[in-house]
Amino acid sequence: MLADTRSYQDKSQAAVLKQLNTTTDGLTSNEAKKRLAQYGPNAIPEQKRNNLLDFLKRYWGPMPWLLELAIVLTLILGHDTESIIIFVLLTINAVIGFVQSNNSQKAVALLKKKLEIMATVRRDQAWQALAASQVVPGDIVQLKIGAIVPADLAIIAGNVTVDQSALTGESLPATASAGDLLYSGSIVKSGEVQAVVLNTGTTTYFGQTVTLVKTAKPKSKQEELMLAIVRYMLYLGIAASVIVAIYGLYLHESPVFILSFVLIFLIGSVPVALPAVLTIVQAVGAMALSKKGIIVSRLTSLEDAASIDIFCFDKTGTITQNKLSIIACQPLTGYTAEQLLDAAGLAADQEHPDAIDQAVLNYAAEIKHPLDFSKRQQFTPFDFATKRTEAVITTSDHRQMRVIKGAVPTILALYAKQHPADTAPASAAIQQLAIANAKKGYRSLAVASVVDSQMALVGVLAIADPPRADSASMLARLKNLGIKPMMITGDSVPIARDVAEQVGIGTKILPAKALKTGTAADKIQLIHESDGFANVFPDDKYQIVKLLQEDGHLVGMTGDGVNDAPALKQAELGTAVSSASDVAKASASIILTHPGLHDIIAAITTSRQTYQRMLTWVINKITKVIEIIILFTLGFFWLKVSLVSLLGMSLLVFANDFATMSIATDNVQSTAGPNQWRLGPLTAASGVLGLWFALVDLVIVWLGLNLFHLSLPVLQTAVLIGLVFNSQFRLLIVRERSHFWTSWPSRTLLAVNLFTIIIFALLALTGWLMPAISSPLLVTILLLTLAATIVLDFLKVAVFRWLKIA
Structure with missing residues (x-):
């Protein structure tokens, strides 16, 4: 077992080399290979993905369970075609989610590979350039100006000045010579040394920070909200099912009929494509950022970043140049x-x-x-x-x-x-x-x-250490986006205050010890009243982020050092800057590959665009569920029949849930302020839209019975086509918070929209998978739904403004 790095501090060079069983000529390749197997790579271990398990997990969870239950029930009822369709839906959901997630992970891996650190190591009595991850205890390494210290080292010969800001937050270089220790993540600013490797990876002195990093895990507000939406929609579906079932029993309907009706409600209420839509929307945002050199390592953070209202910045190397x-x-x-x-x-x-x-x-x-x-x-x-x-x-x-x-x-x-x-x-x-x-x-x-x-x-x-040239302007833009910037640094109060004033953060910089006393409420108030904190330690940064989160804030955090890692992991958008240490990068939600804060603005903007796409999907989905529940419940009480067959409902899921995946590519604008998921107003607005569309559907039913004199099977086709047309036209108005003509949808969304309308129109006219309807009826439904949607757009704008949905 390796000794703690600090235990080597007062030992002679001979004693250090003897303890590590090495010499100044370094190790042989065979010995290094053995030690690599024994101690592991010199890196922060990342959680490895098992592709098979990752794919199979997509069949496990609340929504897959509901669909799997629907498959079992349809098989019991003898509806083999419907059960196959539902299984196909479930599998498409799993495949799309897996492929998109895998593609985004590949993009991340490619960018990370470009960031790999190299080290000069003496092996087989010759100097070699090796990946720093291959360095092992006992290796002899050579460091020159600009080199990153790849592991914990003891200097054998030479003198250097090193920048330890990535470890301590202190910007002034420290001096070190033979017998002194160098810690992993430091940067050589001058001089040249040869040194022996003492510890690597998580066994380095600052590797203990990883333990605190592992305890940090922010909850995804996006995931919480999506699960809440699933629950509420399911509650609505179950409530409607119970009402219809009781009324069906009162009418002495058969159990098979009632069970079929319950299945229709269940399939209509469950957001089948939600996991796939979430993954696609996140992956599209991550891929867009990767093209700008921004690595998104935690996809869920891209959604939560849209709601961030406080951003904590480390000073050295983030706001400042990390250059005297x-x-x-x-x-x-x-x-x-x-x-x-x-x-x-x-x-x-x-x-x-x-x-x-x-x-x-x-x-x-x-x-x-x-x-x-x-x-x-x-x-x-x-x-x-x-x-x-x-x-x-x-x-x-x-x-x-x-x-x-x-x-x-x-x-x-x-x-x-x-x-x-x-x-x-x-x-x-x-x-x-x-x-x-x-x-x-x-x-x-x-x-x-x-x-x-x-x-x-x-x-x-x-x-x-002066601010970067763009720091003041970037922080001003951040304020314009409705986000309060704060400085959290390990440097002294005077230095922090001067930099904070120069870049426009403010002058009320307090020492971290001010947070050591008082209640949680007192500490939160102190944080809100200040512009930042100085003399902070890793746990202080972590606690500041936690306190803000407990007060209901979503927090961003930037940093470059090991001392920033726990807070980076805890924050909703932990951002490792371009010069960050490996530990910081492994802890962050996103990793910047360019210096400065410019890319943070891009990340915030992209996250808000991602939010807008998900908001469109959520409004569209809740509206559809409310439309279906009102239509089917009133239709059953009116006509004592199901207005859509079980097969028709399965097809409708294709038309609505999976066709709307194209939302991930839509043209959207980011908002001026942080986005907040407010389920109450969203449900209220969707309720108004859903009621309108349900009334349009009931008009189609009335026209089908009284003007076209349709039989029940043909009427079910007419209602299904009305629902499909409504779903596609609805998407074109809910995607825009103002009038639908304010912005054009993306080509992909428009193409999928038109394709869905054409395919279902052809199915209805040819009678494939459903009883055929006449051309006049199809045109009537098309014109009615189109006109009703245009009229609704004016009501939508008023409702969205009243409920402040943006």
């Missing part, structure tokens, strides 16, 4: 900003700059201030012992000057040694600048010069 920049040049009296920048720039390593050197060089380039390195006679790079850089330059009057830059305490200590009797004024000025910078959230870099053995303090460079 010079914010201000602050020379002391007697010096100019140009002289300060000259001294700092010439004391920088222009060939292999670390993060601070790069910030100085970038600033000089940005303000178009040339640095004349030809004047530099000697350069001493950053040393871990002295903690400063130095250069010897030739001045304009041909004297030699030594320029030094480093942390404020380092430079002041050096200045005090050379000027023990008179350090107060200059030192105090530097300290005051450093304190003022700290209050603004900036770090300070001191610069000094030495001429003729006389040291002078030149000034201070204020350093910060």
